[in-house]
Amino acid sequence: MKFPYQMLLDYVQTSLDAEGIGDLLTMAGFELEGIEEVDGDKVLDIKVMSNRGDGLSVFGLSREVLAKDPKSSPTKLYEAAVAGFPGDEWPVMSPSPITIESKECNRFCGLVLENAGNGSTPDWMQKRLKQAGMRPISLLVDLTNYIVLELGRPMHAFDFDKLKGNRIVVRQAKAGEKLTTLNGDEHELKPDQMMVCDAEHPVGAPGVMGGLETEISESTTRVFVESAHFLNTAVRKLRKQLGLNTDASYRFERSVDPESCLQGLRRFHQLLQEAGVSPKVVGFADEYPNKPQTPTVNVRVSRANLLLGMPVTAAEAKGYLERLGMKVSGDGEPFSVQIPTWRPDLVQENDLVEEIGRIHGYDRIPTRLPHGTTLVSGTFGIEAFIDRVREEVVRAGFTQIISHSLRDVHPLDANGKRIMPRNPASPEAAYLRNALWPCLADAARRNQGEGLALFEIGRTFTANGERQELAVMTVGELLPVHWVKSQSPEADFYSLKQALLDICHQAGVTASVVAPKSSDPRLHPYQQAELHGEGGAFGLFGRIHPTAAEESSLSPDTVLATIDLERMFASRRDDIHLKPISRNPAVRRDIAILVDEAVPFASIEQTIGKALGGELERMWLFDVYKGKGIPEGKHSLAVALQLRKLGENFTDEEANQARDRAVQALASLGATIR
Amino acid sequence: MSQVATVESAAIQEVQAASSSAELRAIEIKYLGKSGELTTLLRLIGTLPNEEKPKFGQQINEAKARVTALIEERDAALKGGEMLAQFEREKIDITLPGRPWRIGREHVLQLTANKIRRVLGGLGFRYIETPELEHVNYNFAALNYPPDHPAMDDQDTFYIDDDTVLRTQCTAMQGRIFEKVKPPLRYFTVGRTFRNEAVDRTHGHTFHQVDAVMIDEGISMADLKGVLELFAREMFGENAQVRFRPDFFPFVEPGVDYAISSPKFAGGRWLELGGAGLVHPNILRAYGIDEEKYSGFAFGLGVERIPMLAHGVDDLRHFLENDLRFLDQFTSEI
Structure with missing residues (x-):
């Protein structure tokens, strides 16, 4: 509320200037928003709290000044206002109109x-x-x-x-x-x-x-x-x-x-x-059919001292309340306080404790640290899990973005009904996001859409409620172009797959990559997969569908993943048991096989694993070749086998036998040695 | 001159003349190797009378030792020189760009939240997250908002339906905590809040808040001030101070607006950070907490405000636009 400083002087005799009054009112809870000079006078702009309608007038604020500053005194006009501006009696209309x-x-x-x-x-x-x-x-x-x-x-x-x-x-x-x-x-x-x-x-x-x-x-x-x-x-x-x-x-x-x-x-x-x-x-x-009750509220000075954390005497407390227009009786344990009709906000003891504290001055409250019960503090449960996931995603080289949850629709939105506020702020903020991919797409576009590895952890909203999700996106070169070697690997399905598996592993979740039962239309139909844990599917990733890419102005080589963090949390394992570490040396045998392209690599992996059992320490694919010398529809795979025994060395003979067993087993998949 | 001395002096001459460590190695083999000239002199020992044999052997061994020492000395000198030459050949331009490595980073609001969480966690508060899409009751009635009160106008609310709102304040966590946890308790959250406000440099419909609550025996405004001061000192520097000003929030009584002042920021001006106060007795009563035994405080503040104060961010809109030219500038917490 705005009023000229001069008007306050009608009611209060004070040595405080406009700025002084502004400061005083601010510290009483009526914040000065500004002072401007209008027509030769200072005009104060005061913000009045929504529970203090009595402060929306010069008279009401004068009462606060007088309560807060004992050096100021009321004028005759103030006293007349308190008395209701008495004057000649008016004839009462009868009957009442x-x-x-x-x-x-x-x-x-x-x-x-x-x-x-x-x-x-x-x-x-x-x-x-x-x-x-x-x-x-x-x-x-x-x-x-x-x-x-x-x-x-x-x-x-x-x-x-x-x-x-x-x-x-x-x-x-x-x-x-x-x-x-x-x-x-x-x-x-x-x-x-x-x-x-x-x-x-x-x-x-x-x-x-x-x-x-x-x-x-x-x-x-x-x-x-x-x-x-x-x-x-x-x-x-x-x-x-x-x-x-x-x-x-x-x-x-x-x-x-x-x-x-x-x-x-x-x-x-x-x-x-x-x-x-x-x-x-x-x-x-x-x-006047409903004359309001003027309630009486008790306040204990001891309670005021305890809650304010500063000493206030009974005499001081009484003085403050009286200066605010209240009638106070009793010895302070408690005081019985009659609440004036202009203060309906005062209904219980804490309200009066605030009045006492406010007038005494909050600047007089000392600082103290709570001494009490020691509790376990910090972060646990899913909150801690999400922290862990975020750390791992950052470690895998992704940059975090944080976007609006209120947004417009987008081609990368998830399927299903959208939630929207009844009273949206603008068309650009009319819907609650039901997926994080649109946010990543916006961020990618803002940053030229190339050579990006981004992620967001945030909440999405569907008819089923609110979910905590992680979404990641990579597009273009995985590393910036460099003068030493000008070619950098490009982001693709496999780079994202490995990043996701590493993140899951580091977060204590054993994830497997499974072909989805029905494909997500936002992704390439043959370059998408689900992440499964002990509790079932918790994530989806793959290469963007060319149509979605075009509609979103993204590169068709963009790869995306989304993970439901609550489901992932439910899949985490905390049962790590140490495997004994062999002190014997490992031996390596390589095999090159010719096999139908239609045979998934996972079958080859499983077949070899089954044939070699615990002696196979590790296997990895190190070459895939097709073209000259390879029949149509087939490809040649080069796989390295690392073999090791516990407490015993592998002889050359044994290693060769192991390799042969693997090759024999692979014959069941139609694979031949090359 | 004895034969030994002759060979030795020839060896010494050659060692001294050697110009590379490879040449030196050849000289070493020529004189000291299995069939080296000094080594083979030992064969002559059989032609000598017995009494001369030890002396001759000693002469050879001494000569070998001298030559060996000289070779080592010479080798060290040559190698040093050769290494220096190699270094010259391997000179690089250290101002050429480094080889890239992909580094992930956290968003500036995350970095800020991390620091807040470390400080409040250290002060004994437990971190919790509660829904953004909140039941209207937790957002208002449970926080002692009288039905249809102008206090609600202060927070223009996004309603999804009559029962569901996008929370306008993280204080909405309180009811959810009090339903489950009995005092003594200390909890805090960092989360997203929504208000239906026009967007400009200092306003947005979406922003983030920290909200904390503590309930224990004998908790006062002085404890609140103490905790806020410690918090401010960790966040803004050693000499940060806290000032209270009366303010109204339905869920606290007394209620204050608190400001901090730190020599590090804005020339030590008082900067309003957020609202605080003692948990309203109506709320304690509603959750069956004995208000005579227990009291508590709550405080909140805006997350964005911290990097704005600390780093001179002058437009709230930067935070959720995800321009990497903006985000990449923030590497430390604050």
Whole structure:
């Protein structure tokens, strides 16, 4: 809220300048957002917390200044405001023109004045309104605006003679009723909406905006000034339904003091007179069916000391609460505190502990380290597992990206229903990602799409809920081009396969690569595979489908993987048993075989493994050849066998026999030695 | 001159004249090898009278020793020279680019989270992650938000349906923890949060938060300040200080906004980092925690804010755009 510093001086006698007041309010919880000079005066812009509606006025902030700074003192105007601006008694209208039928209206006061509008707003008031960012309109409107700024009390002026039956009825709207608000909008009303009505129909949206039909004008002779109190939840509901955010609704939602109804009207009358207008008071009415309870809350000074962690004496605590307008009795164990009507946020002991601490000063809280129970800290479970996986992916040479989960659709999205917010921020952020590949694709494009090895660990969202996933992508040269050797290996299915198996192994998951039962349309149909663990499939990888590549502006050589980290976690093993290490030397035998290309290498591996058993320490493929000298449909494979025994050396003879056994076994696959 | 002396002096001459270690090796074989000239002189021993034999043998051995020593000496000199020559031939341009090796790296937000996690883990907090797609109850009601309260307007929320939101704050973890764990407890999370805000340099609809909660006997605002100060010192440097200012969050009472000041940053200006306070008694009561016995604190802060302060990142949007020219600049934690 914005107000000129001069206005505060009406209420507080202080040696603090505008900056000093700004600092003081900031440390009281009313943050200074800025000070600007407008029309020769300093104007403060203060952010008021959503539970402190009482701070949305110069009077309310003056109370905070006086509580926080014992050197400042109240002015006569402040004391008059506290007393409710007493003046001549007004004749009470009988019968009352006001009827309250709605439970959402606590109080409704009206003051009817004759010949009130034939004056002009004093220059000083116009200046202050402008400084606070408001536009002067006419005396009566300006007065209500000024009183909102000064006292935080919203009011509304009706043309009394336009109110049918000269009556006000606060009731729920009837089906089919309409209201045209001051801004010209017509609203169809619903029966759950409280309305300010005259004898016949709605004339104002309570706490939000008045009606156009009963607006005051130059021809107005009798004005009905409304000063009322409505439930904050009712005002909030109504302004949402009507789609009207107004200064009044903002204040009512954050609470307005019901006891200030009369204070507002008194000030209105007083300022009108100060403006040189002496209207005739036709009459006054006050319907107050729901006078709020002023609760009593206990606070123990000892508890305040314990929770604040700083010493505050009972006398100090009492002083702070009293300066904030509370009535305090008792010896401090506890104090019994009567809560003022403008502070509905104070309902229990901690609330008062905060008040005591706030005024005493949070800068006086010492620093201390908790001494208490020692607990096991750090990271365990799936959180620790994901940390481990991330470390391994980084170690395998991938660069981490972190992307938006709210995004647009993408050709690399997973199949299935997408989750989307009802109220998206923009079309580019309308969906929750159901896969991480689109994020990697975006990052690849942003970085020229070549020579990249990227990964992301993040959450994806489907109709089945939220999942934690790892996705990796490589495209182009695995290593940057170098002057020593200009050719670098290119990323392909096999480079990704090995990286994934290494990552899984290092993370304690024994993974196998399995051909998928049905192929994923985002990947090349014959260059894709699943990663399986003890709990079944947990990952998918392969080369991008050329169509998806084109649609995503990616190279068709891009390879991608996605891993469900929760499923991978469920597949991890923690049963490593050390195998004995042989001290005997290993021998190597190589075999070159001619075999149908259709025979998967895995069968060859399994066949050799079965034939040689535990004596086969390791085997690896070191050459694949086809072309000249090799029949069509076949290829030649060169496989190295590393053999070793525990406690005994392999003789040449035994090694040769082992090789022959392998070759014989391979015959079952149609393989012949070359 | 004896025969031995003649051979020896010839050998010495040749050794001294040798110009390479290969030549030297040939000389060594010529004189000291199995059929070398000095070695073969020993055969003459049979032609000598018995009393001269030991002396002759000694002469030969002494000569061999001298020649051997000389060869070694000469060899060392020659080898040194040859190595120097080889070094000259092997001279390279050390300013040519290094041979590439693929290094993986973590994202700057990850590096920041890692450091936060190390510090808070060290302070006795246990790390936990809870859903981003959260039940509205954990995000608001469980955190003492009154139904339909303006406090919710402070956090423009993405609703998926009436019951599900994208969490607006990581504090949503509290209800999930209190349901499962009895005090004393200390937990924290680092996670993603969402608010329906217009995107500009300092605002985004997606950002990351740290949120911590501790409940034990006799926990006060002073403990909160102490933990935050230690945290700030680990994150921002030895002399970092913490300042509290009253603020309102429904889930804490008293509630504060805390700022840090460190000589390392912004000339020691106070920089607001996040919100904190004592866990609201309504929340303790709702989860059956004895509020007379236990009290606790909670605090939160934005993750992005830390690299922004530490590295001068001036636009929030950089973080999730994944431009490697941006990401590659961050190699240390902060």
